[in-house]
Amino acid sequence: YTTPNDTACLQMASDRANVLLVGDSHAGQLSQELRRAIAPANMLQATAAGCRPTIQGKGLRSCRGIVIAALEEVDVSRLQGVVIAGRWFDTDRPLLIETIRRLQQRGARRIVVVGPMVEYSADFPDLLARSMLDHDFGRMKKAREADRRPLDEAMRRDVLATGARYVSHFDIECPGGRCRLFTADGGPIHIDHSHLTPLASIPVAQAIAREISR
Template sequence: AAMRNGTCFIASGSGAQDYDAAQCLSLRAGARNVLLIGDSHAAHLYAGLTKAFPDVHFLQANASGCMPLGRFAGPERCTQVISKAFDFAAAHGKQLDGVIISARWKKGDARRIGDTIARIGSAVPVTIVGPSVEYRLPLPKILAQAWPDQSGGSSASFRGEPGPGLDKAMRVAVERAGAHYISMEEVICPGGTCRVWAGQHIPLQFDEGHLTTQASHLIVAQIAPQFRFR
């Protein structure tokens, strides 16, 4: 529910017809308007963004498993929702105060991100949020297996892809394209040690990579000063 599943975030079990463009892609007069584009790794930021920026109206176009890259070949659910978001950003750039793009970035995506940023144009500030930390098992399961050790030390052995290398490559490509980059790797794994708790007995992630609602509040609050809005 915190991702607005079924209206502004379309999960894999839903279709493009379930996306409510009238609600999710509408500008609000008198407010700063910022568009959040991407897959479920964009949707898990929504709760934190709305809490960190209560004066901002967030438009949202998210579809599970749908990469916001290139010309969005793939299922209709992806091509329609994501393409609609980029077309909206290009057409309403002067009315938007910012665009945020986040996704489950993979190896090779850094080579394509420049063309994606160019598709939006230069009329609106663009922020790319880098890859989140992922594990080979759901984080709650890793923590439960390690109990009563609450340090999360064993979680490092379960780290999956992507890793710090992709984070660095994405930063270089994004900044070369003239957009702003925010590293999730740096905020979740400061100094190379990844945090695993969002609060007492509340894991940072509810599966292999998606932030819990509490973690969305926590992480976005920390990276909030890095977003570029007008």
């Protein structure tokens, strides 16, 4: 298989705790703020766009190589935590559970799965601008992908049943069922149909850090 582009991304520190982040661009978007949230711990990162963060699964050879290097070759028993995030689909659920089980068998102590994003049928900033111009924010709810929330609930049940931990984007972005549209500085929460703006990734990273440390 193809090794990661930078092998230093998977090197452990000997003088502090180590945390592994693995997944696709939905994992990569959390990298910067997660590094801050877990400091002074060292973060190992294996993320690439479109990579399914499961031991079994489809994908480009290079993509699969990155995932396998992280999940099967890193000594997970030495990690403080393993964080798995991705653009999930219902078909990923059994593969994810198998991945969690195998990591647990190899000594992983804390596994944190980040659930599916709140997702929209078109680019979020464009939808938001049109809603503001028309004074009609109802279009935001109509544009929200309806299958994401049921998947979030199903994944939560699956993951918690294994003894792993779970962070829900919906709990953070849509408290009480009302989805936030703006960050604290008045900007949009998403940069496209699903990915978070840097400011919006902060509470997600902090929630992951809490799960790793508890």
